[in-house]
Amino acid sequence: MTVVPTRAALPDRAAPAIWSRRRTILLITVTCGASALIMGDVIAATLILPIMGRTLIGAGASTADLQWVVGAAMIPYAALLTTCGQLADALGRARMLVAGLILFTAAALAATAAPTLPLLLAARALQGAAAAAIIPASLGLLLAHITLTRRAAAIGAWSAAAGLGGVFMHSTGGWLADQLGWRALLAPSVLISLALVCAALALPSAPSATGPLPDLLGSTLLLAGIAALVMAVSKGQHWGWRAPLTIGCIGGGAALVMAALWRSARHARPALDLQLWRQPTFALGGSISLLYGAVSFTLLALAPLLLHQVWGIGIAFVGLAIAPISAGVVVTALLAGRVIRRHGPRPVTYAGVLVAGAATLWVLAAAMSDQPRLQVWIPASALIGCGLGAISTGASAAAALSAGAHRYASAVGASMTARQVGGALGVAAATAILQQPPLTGPLPGYSAVIVALIVLTAVTGVLALFIAPPAPSTTGASTPSPSLVTATPDLSPLLTAAAPFQQQHLPRPDLYAIAGALVNATGVLLAHHRTGTLAAHPPLHRGGHPTGLPTPGSADTAR
Structure with missing residues (x-):
């Protein structure tokens, strides 16, 4: 029997609207909070690296062993991202988000209390697996319950939240580590994720999709x-x-x-969508994402070591010194949309390569000379952040838009997987170079890593030249793609308004000349560095390690 309510029995007209607003606020808070949580946890792991060697559980461990504090979470995140996104569609995004947050809370608590390094790494691996469930479920849930007209703003808020999480941890993490120890860097993840679990239980549920499991x-x-x-x-x-x-x-x-x-x-429903990678345009964008991950994550892991263990900056200020990188990424990602709307992702990506490459060269010059290093680092790191933000948003746009309107989500997931794989390999390679530097001269390990990052950045710039420009509009102005606004769960608001690519054009010769100049400059710098002509002072050796890193048992390892 169907009961038809009378007019008197109907609630006040404002009540549904009030509940709708409250539910929307709760939804945005939980999903954006989840995005900030994951990025803040990544930054916390990079800040642990400079001090882990002086702790009880890290004593005697090599740099290659300690880098797994970062890599242990990145690898499962990269491998499980696509599968967890498919599981969220099959089982329900709200359920997947709650399950991921519960697992992340338990893993973060285990990492905070870990008595040995192997247990810490195991807990970090579980955090990476939980992050792979949280990220696609949170963004998918947000898009599923936000109206079409508000999705662009919602994606922008979700994207900016990740950057703000990085800025927050960079700003406060150094002080926490200095005052309370390395475990305090992981404690915020426990508290925030626990609060998000409680809030996520009240999220609206949606019907799950049908079809085979991943x-x-x-x-x-x-x-x-x-x-x-x-x-x-x-x-x-x-x-x-x-x-x-x-x-x-x-x-x-x-x-x-x-x-x-x-x-x-x-x-x-494969773990890797090979059909996407067979498309040359997507393979180009995915390759740029891979290189971006190698450069960006290596910089984030290398910077605390360089600032604290070589330049002597106190751990309480290391996070603040790196905060301009996160701030630059946030600001540039939010501003890049207008350029991509009109000109496509190629100029944005290429400009990011030039800015990041030049700023990294500036840091390398400061590291090998007697310049006031902190005065150079602050503006250079802000420029590096701006360049990385442009590369990130351009690569995401190139990868997603090349896949077609019906495969945006799959393309973004595959691009993020490539980025995480590049980051894991880049951090591992950097630690290997630090232990046995291939160069000589001042700071040979760090100089070699920075030169390698400059070369990777230059290669990224060359690849960016081949990104297809947007199709010319028949009205003389670019028009946003409605299907893109409705379907793109990307990490950047620029995708909500970018036009699809229809043609593949060769880049202009002047861009080739610029790319060649950047590569040639790197080669000249490397050649001079090998001959020692750029050395302004003798190599810095502390604690018997050629990179300036204190070795276990040396005087520099004591606080």
């Missing part, structure tokens, strides 16, 4: 393969590149990745 075995194979390859890169110098253990990790990792690719080619 390829869990393929994701497991991909996870194990990436972990083995990263282990080989990080420990190859210590084990020996011809050692059976190194060869076994390389061969085993490659075999596991190939097995994951084989399953992905045959599964209905």
Whole structure:
């Protein structure tokens, strides 16, 4: 029997609107809070690196071992991101978000209380797996319950929240570590995620999708393969590149990745969408995302070590000194949309390459001279952040828009996976270079890593030249794509208004000339560095380590 309420029984007209506003505020708070939580946790891990060697559980561990505090979370995040997004669609985004937050809370609590380094790394790996569930579920849930006219603003808020989470942790993390120790850097993740769990239980639920479950075995194979390859890169110098253990990790990792690719080619919901990677335009954007991850995550992991252990900046101020990077990323990502609307992602990406590359060269020059280093670092890091923000938003736009209107979500997930894989490999390679620098002169380890980052940035710029420009509009002005506004769960608001790409054009020769000049400048700098002509002072050696890192047992390891 159907009961038809009378007019008197109907609630006040304002009540549904008030509840709708409250529910929307709760939804935005939880989803944006989840985005800020994950980024803040990543930044906290990078701030742990400079002080972990002086702690009880980190004493005696090498730099290659300590970098796993960052890498242990990045690898499962990269391998499980696509699968968790598919599970969120199949099981319900709200359920997936709550489950991910609960797992993240438990893992963060375990990491905070971990008595040994292996237990800490295991807890960090669980945090990475939880993050892979939280990120796609939070953004998917947000888009599913926000009206069409407000989705652009919602995506912008969700994107900016991640940057603000990084700024917050950079601003406060150094003080927390200095006053309370490294565990205090992980404690905010426990408290914030617990609060988000309580709030997420009140989120609206949506009907789950039907269809086959994602390829869990393929994701497991991909996870194990990436972990083995990263282990080989990080420990190859210590084990020996011809050692059976190194060869076994390389061969085993490659075999596991190939097995994951084989399953992905045959599964209905694969761990890797190979159809996307077969498209040249997406492969270009995905390659840029891979290089961006290698450069950005390596910079975030390297900067605290350089500032604290080499330049002597107190740990309480290290986070504040790195905050301009996060702030620059946020500001540039929010401003890049207007340029991409009119000209596409190519000029934004390329401008970001030039700015980030020039600023990194500035830092390298300061590291090898007697310039006031902190006075150079602050403006240079802000420029690096602006450049990285432009590269990030441009690469996301290029990858997503090349996939077609019906595959934006898959393209963004694949692009984010490539970014995380690049970050894990980049951080591992950087720690290997720090231990056995290929260069000589002042700060050989750090100089070699910075030169490698400049080269990677230059390669990114060359690839950016081939990004297709937007299709010319018949009305003389670019028009936002309504389907893009409705369907794009990207990390940047620029995608909500960018026009789809229809043609592939060759870049102009003057851009090639600029790219060549940047590569040539890097080569000249490297050649002079090898001959020692750029050295303004003798190499800095502290505690017996050629990079300036204190070795266990040296005087510099004591507080």
